[in-house]
Amino acid sequence: MATHMDPDEFRRHGHEVVDWIADYWSGLHDRRVTPNDPPGTVTARLPATPPEYGEGFEQILADLDTVIAPGLTHWQHPGFFGYFPANTSAPSVLGDLVAAGLGVQGMLWATGPACTEVETVMLDWLAHLLDLPPRFRSTGPGGGVIQDSASSATLVATLAALHRASGGEWRMSGVTRRYRVYTSTQGHSSIEKAARLAGLGDDGVRAVEVDETLALSPKALRTALEADRAAGVVPALVVATIGTTSTTAIDPIPEIGEICREYGVWLHVDAAYAGAAAVCPEFRYTHSGLEYADSYCFDPHKWLLTGFDCDAFWVADRAELIEALSVLPEYLRNAATESGAVIDYRDWQVPLGRRFRALKLWFVLRWYGVEGLRAHIRSGVQLAAWFADRVTADERFEVAAPHPFSLVCFRLRAGDEASSELLTRVNATGRVYLTHTRVAGRYTLRLAVGSPLTTHRDVALAWQLIAELAGQDGPGHVDRDAV
Amino acid sequence: MATHMDPDEFRRHGHEVVDWIADYWSGLHDRRVTPNDPPGTVTARLPATPPEYGEGFEQILADLDTVIAPGLTHWQHPGFFGYFPANTSAPSVLGDLVAAGLGVQGMLWATGPACTEVETVMLDWLAHLLDLPPRFRSTGPGGGVIQDSASSATLVATLAALHRASGGEWRMSGVTRRYRVYTSTQGHSSIEKAARLAGLGDDGVRAVEVDETLALSPKALRTALEADRAAGVVPALVVATIGTTSTTAIDPIPEIGEICREYGVWLHVDAAYAGAAAVCPEFRYTHSGLEYADSYCFDPHKWLLTGFDCDAFWVADRAELIEALSVLPEYLRNAATESGAVIDYRDWQVPLGRRFRALKLWFVLRWYGVEGLRAHIRSGVQLAAWFADRVTADERFEVAAPHPFSLVCFRLRAGDEASSELLTRVNATGRVYLTHTRVAGRYTLRLAVGSPLTTHRDVALAWQLIAELAGQDGPGHVDRDAV
Numbered sequence: 001m002a003t004h005m006d007p008d009e010f011r012r013h014g015h016e017v018v019d020w021i022a023d024y025w026s027g028l029h030d031r032r033v034t035p036n037d038p039p040g041t042v043t044a045r046l047p048a049t050p051p052e053y054g055e056g057f058e059q060i061l062a063d064l065d066t067v068i069a070p071g072l073t074h075w076q077h078p079g080f081f082g083y084f085p086a087n088t089s090a091p092s093v094l095g096d097l098v099a100a101g102l103g104v105q106g107m108l109w110a111t112g113p114a115c116t117e118v119e120t121v122m123l124d125w126l127a128h129l130l131d132l133p134p135r136f137r138s139t140g141p142g143g144g145v146i147q148d149s150a151s152s153a154t155l156v157a158t159l160a161a162l163h164r165a166s167g168g169e170w171r172m173s174g175v176t177r178r179y180r181v182y183t184s185t186q187g188h189s190s191i192e193k194a195a196r197l198a199g200l201g202d203d204g205v206r207a208v209e210v211d212e213t214l215a216l217s218p219k220a221l222r223t224a225l226e227a228d229r230a231a232g233v234v235p236a237l238v239v240a241t242i243g244t245t246s247t248t249a250i251d252p253i254p255e256i257g258e259i260c261r262e263y264g265v266w267l268h269v270d271a272a273y274a275g276a277a278a279v280c281p282e283f284r285y286t287h288s289g290l291e292y293a294d295s296y297c298f299d300p301h302k303w304l305l306t307g308f309d310c311d312a313f314w315v316a317d318r319a320e321l322i323e324a325l326s327v328l329p330e331y332l333r334n335a336a337t338e339s340g341a342v343i344d345y346r347d348w349q350v351p352l353g354r355r356f357r358a359l360k361l362w363f364v365l366r367w368y369g370v371e372g373l374r375a376h377i378r379s380g381v382q383l384a385a386w387f388a389d390r391v392t393a394d395e396r397f398e399v400a401a402p403h404p405f406s407l408v409c410f411r412l413r414a415g416d417e418a419s420s421e422l423l424t425r426v427n428a429t430g431r432v433y434l435t436h437t438r439v440a441g442r443y444t445l446r447l448a449v450g451s452p453l454t455t456h457r458d459v460a461l462a463w464q465l466i467a468e469l470a471g472q473d474g475p476g477h478v479d480r481d482a483v
Numbered sequence: 484m485a486t487h488m489d490p491d492e493f494r495r496h497g498h499e500v501v502d503w504i505a506d507y508w509s510g511l512h513d514r515r516v517t518p519n520d521p522p523g524t525v526t527a528r529l530p531a532t533p534p535e536y537g538e539g540f541e542q543i544l545a546d547l548d549t550v551i552a553p554g555l556t557h558w559q560h561p562g563f564f565g566y567f568p569a570n571t572s573a574p575s576v577l578g579d580l581v582a583a584g585l586g587v588q589g590m591l592w593a594t595g596p597a598c599t600e601v602e603t604v605m606l607d608w609l610a611h612l613l614d615l616p617p618r619f620r621s622t623g624p625g626g627g628v629i630q631d632s633a634s635s636a637t638l639v640a641t642l643a644a645l646h647r648a649s650g651g652e653w654r655m656s657g658v659t660r661r662y663r664v665y666t667s668t669q670g671h672s673s674i675e676k677a678a679r680l681a682g683l684g685d686d687g688v689r690a691v692e693v694d695e696t697l698a699l700s701p702k703a704l705r706t707a708l709e710a711d712r713a714a715g716v717v718p719a720l721v722v723a724t725i726g727t728t729s730t731t732a733i734d735p736i737p738e739i740g741e742i743c744r745e746y747g748v749w750l751h752v753d754a755a756y757a758g759a760a761a762v763c764p765e766f767r768y769t770h771s772g773l774e775y776a777d778s779y780c781f782d783p784h785k786w787l788l789t790g791f792d793c794d795a796f797w798v799a800d801r802a803e804l805i806e807a808l809s810v811l812p813e814y815l816r817n818a819a820t821e822s823g824a825v826i827d828y829r830d831w832q833v834p835l836g837r838r839f840r841a842l843k844l845w846f847v848l849r850w851y852g853v854e855g856l857r858a859h860i861r862s863g864v865q866l867a868a869w870f871a872d873r874v875t876a877d878e879r880f881e882v883a884a885p886h887p888f889s890l891v892c893f894r895l896r897a898g899d900e901a902s903s904e905l906l907t908r909v910n911a912t913g914r915v916y917l918t919h920t921r922v923a924g925r926y927t928l929r930l931a932v933g934s935p936l937t938t939h940r941d942v943a944l945a946w947q948l949i950a951e952l953a954g955q956d957g958p959g960h961v962d963r964d965a966v
Contacts, residue, residue: 003850003851003855003858004572004573004935005572005573005574005850006573007505007506007508007509007573008505009573010501010504010505010508010573010576010577011501011502011505013573013577014497014498014501014502014504014505014573014576014577014580015497015498015501017577017580017581018493018494018497018498018500018501018580019494019497020581020584021493021497021580021581021584022490022491022493022494022497023490024584024585025490025493025584026490034593035596035597037596039592039596039600039819039822039824039825040600040824041596041600042596042597042600042601043600043603043604046600046601046604048604048607048611049608049611050608050611050612050848050849050852050853051848051849051852051853052852052853052854053852053853053854053855054849054850054851054852054854054855055849055850055852057574057577057850059849060574060845060846060849060850064581067597067601068581068585068597068601068842069597070597071596071597071600072585072587072595072596072597072598073587073593073594073595073596074585074587075585075586075587075588075594075595076585076586082594083588083594083814086586086588086836087586088583088584088586089487089488090487090488090489090490090492090493090496090497091488091540091543092583093493093497093580093583093584093586094493094496094497094500094540096579096580096583097497097500097501097504097576097579097580097583098500098503098504098547098551100571100575100576100579100580100790101500101503101504101507101508101571101576102504102507102551102555102557102558102559103558103559103569103570103571103576103790103791104555104556104557104558105558105566105569105791109522110517110556111556111558111565111566112555112556112558113518113520113522113524113525113554113555113556114518114525114550114551114552114553114554114555115555117522117523117524117525117526117529117554118525118529118550118551120526121526121529121531124531125532125533128531128532128533129533148631148834148836149834149835149836151833151834151835151836152833152834155680155833159679159680162682170682170684171679171684171685172684172685172686173684173686174658174678174679174682174683174684174686174687175657175658175682175683175684176684188812189810189811189812189815189835190810190834190835192810193808193810193833193835195657196642196654196657196810197638197642197680197681197833198680198681198682199645199653199657199658199681199682199683200657200658200682201653201654201655201656201657201658201659202654202655203655203656203657204657245812245814246813246814301836307583307586308586308588308836308838309834309836309838325676327672327673327675327676327679328672329671329672329728330729330919330920330921331566331728331729331918331919331920331929332672333919334918336522339522341522341523342522350634350635350638350676350680350833351631351632351634351635351673351792352632352634352672352673352676353569353631353632353634353784353791353792354791355791355792359551362543363543365533365534366533366534366537366538366542366543367486367488367537367538367540367543368486368537369533369534369535369536369537369538370533370534370535370536371535371536371537372486372536372537375486435814435817436813436814436816437813437814438813446814452487
């Protein structure tokens with residue numbers, strides 16, 4: 001007999017796991033942010049084959065401390081400033097736990113009415129929270145859906161755009177003409193990946209020039225569209241970004257939107273990280289022009305306290321998306337679908353199956369309330385501004401780009417090598433973790449604030465460490481033991 | 484201030500949520516499998532906008548009973564026999580809980596060394612468990628990765644196949660020739676969807692005829708390949724299935740593999756549901772010929788006690804997959820990646836980000852052990868066989884297709900209308916839930932066993948209900964109150 005864990009055992013072990021997580025969070029401050037071990041270290045701690053007979057739960061739990069935790073980059077650590085944050089929060093974890101326990105697979109409305117309807121309502125709540133244009137609400141012709149990531153949102157936007165650009169022919173006949181996708185030189189790598197997956201090839205993406213703030217130049221976009229049209233290429237999609245990955249630049253959506261309308265091109269707006277800021281009225285200006293967008297997304301899993309994966313994606317006309325993606329075999333037919341009165345989210349995404357991810361959003365939005373979410377965003381922005389002030393005040397450093405949100409890009413005036421070496425030294429301490437980018441070709445450090453555990457003390461520690469390791473005369477003259 | 488839930492509050496509320504889930508599982512028997520409410524019922528229970536200020540956790544938890552649970556199709560219910568099962572288990576839920584608490588985003592080895600290495604080892608464990616050919620192990624040129632679903636596995640296989648078929652040109656130039664994908668008429672709808680997404684169009688898929696067991700006909704495949712080649716079409720991919728969605732038919736992989744080798748076509752084998760059976764030596768025969776496959780997948784989230792989402796996908800040559808999918812922007816560059824000594828799983832999948840899904844697999848494989856997993860599979864097969872015997876012994880019914888695994892396809896001899904009406908009546912009781920398909924055009928009911936809670940008693944109850952509702956003279960003469 002398979003030895004299933006009975007409900008009482010689950011209760012006991014479940015409490016143990018909850019306590020383990022609470023202890024893990026409480027102790028994060030004392031851990032290195034990143035491990036210091038070479039590749040293969042974790043592998044060497046694991047047997048090569050699974051056990052023949054089941055093991056006790058105590059042993060499994062104990063191995064979290066000996067096998068797993070020492071081998072992790074701790075994304076929830078208060079000293080984690082790398083990439084964009086992938087925040088989670090206790091309410092999100094609990095919402096996700098309920099979803100795991102229910103084990104619902106919400107591919108169709110019929111396979112989980114509550115799974116589908118809560119998702120629709122949560123996306124309407126988020127649209128309200130960010131004050132998105134009415135056309136994105138489910139009460140109109142549009143609507144929202146949870147994708148796993150902004151990459152997948154870009155992909156489905158690309159597919160819907162091809163469907164529209166082809167006049168519907170794409171569905172049956174595929175890529176039979178030269179279609180093109182436009183984004184700025186600062187657009188995310190997922191745009192190139194989506195175009196490649198969709199069969200346009202890397203040549204199917206045109207990287208449009210940016211201005212001095214690293215925002216897309218509408219003039220350059222227009223020039224590109226004209227040139228391509230003249231060459232027989234069909235412009236299908238423009239991806240504009242609110243908060244680029246490299247530096248959080250904001251593309252001028254109103255001007256881009258006008259051009260897209262003029263040329264009949266699908267406009268997708270990617271606000272993966274920065275979109276969350278629009279929960280605060282003072283950041284709504286960053287979303288100006290969104291009424292032109294055919295689709296829009298942001299990631300509650302980046303800066304809105306919701307665990308990965310949770311990308312919120314909206315379309316202005318859900319019929320176009322569904323037409324592009326639906327395939328209906330007999331074994332998925334059901335009365336609810338055929339009534340036309342329900343949403344089947346499988347037709348809004350690449351995979352068929354789906355988890356009940358709306359539950360964690362529901363938990364987060366209710367636990368924090370609108371004011372709690374705003375406080376989290378404002379805290380991140382303030383901490384980043386404080387850090388940028390320190391950088392500006394130190395003549396060895398310079399801020400490399402505008403920092404409207406919670407990311408600061410900075411570098412040593414001494415040059416690329418010094419900046420790169422500084423990053424290595426800072427990360428080697430294990431106390432903070434930064435990543436890098438290149439801004440106008442120059443090596444640049446990135447500090448992104450986001451973890452709910454990160455306080456002023458942690459950002460101040462990061463600055464202290466950076467300032468010390470940079471040395472008086474560049475980063476070669478510091479006693480690392482002094483940090 | 485954002486009011487984050489502190490570790491002690493998390494501990495308390497976490498225990499409450501664990502207890503709620505334990506109670507939910509214990510009480511599943513007493514619930515209807517599916518709700519009986521019209522679309523919009525759950526929506527009507529929710530406010531139209533999020534709360535301005537945070538709510539107490541007690542209220543959120545209480546609403547699980549009033550808002551969520553009554554509106555669900557209960558996939559873990561012992562009377563859920565619809566679709567394919569999407570099993571979870573207590574150890575899986577706990578592994579997933581740890582993953583949510585850690586909040587690691589494992590897009591690169593560097594962003595979560597343990598996340599990456601445990602995944603690689605777990606896929607090697609699964610390969611060992613199913614006795615997959617050595618070429619799929621990470622110790623050779625191949626390796627495994629977790630995808631969200633078999634749909635996504637089919638998509639990345641399609642992309643890698645296009646990369647190979649084009650001699651590499653596809654990456655840069657896209658779909659510039661007429662490529663084609665082959666599967667049987669019984670192939671899953673995700674194959675058509677993947678071809679459409681990849682820019683081949685629905686016309687890019689050829690549905691090959693099947694034999695009397697509903698398995699792909701190698702002869703028909705060869706004919707199709709020849710005809711297409713002669714017409715200037717480039718055959719790119721054959722998708723063979725072990726356990727088709729409709730009836731669990733098994734395509735003849737050895738013969739198909741020989742043909743794929745001869746024509747230089749990528750062979751992807753989709754064993755989404757039935758692959759799990761190969762943990763038992765007596766079912767390994769179903770995987771015969773897998774040494775020809777370029778890629779293979781099965782879903783531990785279907786029949787191996789691991790919560791959705793967890794599709795296990797392997798390639799024989801990881802370099803081809805990585806070449807097809809990799810895009811490397813500056814902000815993702817790091818020393819570990821450039822050393823070539825690590826796996827960056829972002830290059831093995833469509834999205835960039837990824838959760839630590841290997842943890843739930845690790846928990847499941849260790850808790851159950853090989854013998855525990857085998858017992859679960861055997862239990863499902865035996866229960867299905869028992870049910871099929873009842874169907875066969877009742878002259879009103881007939882079994883519609885072979886049932887090598889835990890799915891039984893059956894129907895009333897009285898015809899499509901009677902069978903369809905029976906399904907409606909059975910599901911209306913709320914005590915069991917079945918879905919349907921069409922076999923050779925005829926309406927057919929499907930009963931799939933899989934939940935760890937399902938015992939002989941539940942299958943016997945299902946049969947009793949079906950037999951009673953079918954009536955003596957067809958399904959029109961039964962007093963529903965008597966059931």
